Amino acid sequence: MGDSMVALVTGAAGGVGSVAARRLAADGHRVAVNDIAGEGRLRELAEQVGGVAVPGDIADPDATTAMVAKVAKALGPVQVLVANAAAMAMSPFLDADPAQWWRQVEVNLSGHFRLIQAVVPGMRALGHGRIIVIASGWGVIGHQNATAYAASKAGLIALTKGLGRELGPDGILANALAPAFIDTEQLLVDAKDAGISLEEMRQRYRDLVPVGRLATTDDIAAAISFLAGPGSTGFVGQVLQPTGGVTRTRA
Template identity: 40%
Template sequence: MMPSVRHPDLEGRSVLITGGGSGIGAALTEGFARQGCKVAFIDIAREASETLAARLRDAGLSALFLQADLRDIDALRQAAAEAAETHGPVTVLVNNAAYDQRHEIADVTVDYWDDNQAINLRPHFFTAQAVAPGMKAAGGGSIINFASTSFMINHPDMPSYTAAKAGIIGLTKGLAGKLGPDRIRVNAIAPGWVMTERQRELWVTPDGLSAHLERQCLKEEMQPADLVGPCLFLASDASRMLTAQTLIVDAGHL
């Protein structure tokens, strides 16, 4: 369920979302579109992204789909430039894209490690680098980096992924310190276990979900739309003096 709150200052803002075609990203794309933002989203998956864009059009909303593989930094930069050319300087960037593939320590090669980081950490920096000049020229902006609670709970099955997600917290604080004088705020959101289609297909079991919900303070499954409200808050002037922070959204699991 999308949040009912409206942030008038977001209307007409140029918003760029990475990984915005499915899962949490699709909910974010829709959520910002419902605020009246000019939304562009980058995703590698054409079919899912075009389906999302069509569904939004049918609902009287719009979002510009830009296909790119975030491991290709030149393609990423080109997509960011196209978003700015179409909608004006990006003043809200949501670095959401991620790939939480499980892997055994003994099986990780150098190439696998580098490819994993190239999806889960490296694009966060280079997308921020691409939009920062436009944000400065526009008088400020908000960058929201999606981390994860996985490294906080010592998740054992994806060490490269958890390393990347921990790195996002450090990147967030470093960017916040550097870009703050230009009125650019940089924060992170660390979601808990969100019931996306991918999670349900690959890893959710009745016993595992039941045990997880028992550890949450709020005894409900987290849905992708539950991340929209916190993200809108960090993007809007409601969080005007909030930067270099990590907002944990996990129903009280931690």
């Protein structure tokens, strides 16, 4: 496997995805970026990393198939998949909107299931590949008012473990990251649910982190870079937790 590979990053219009795309490009990979929203930002990012933008909803099977075909035509078969796109809504469990529940499952779990199915044949033909699933610490320990999100992320963790066993013999290494509190715009959802300001939410979460700070997008991008690189060949079906030591979500 050469040092330069074709990478596809979902959910790349902002947050972890955009930083990860830039990091992978800096590592020498040819990068395709996907998102359902922020098409202007997505195309600008593609220009910055010298790659290609493939906008679309990964919950749409036809869009997923077209996306993978477009990447293959422009750059070659996907060799590194960063499954980062996510949908999130918060509410008490008994008040949960079924449509929101299934939307989170469709994007976070089923969408990436279909996307992985779409890229694996190309990886098998090449004899190598990396699947990097962005799960969540909430998929490990749960979180109040986020049952659908946590359940879908827990499903991603189980999916990763199964893929590691099934695809490892083909040279395709599947691993997951399960971060806790990342300082991104997504914290606005948490703050709204808690009825407090964004800065109060940041401080509440900082108080739960033994190292005393929230994870940054650069922290997660560095972990993605590691899993995509030559030094991670011993990791198969693993769940790495760049959480700063977080073991709980409420004081």
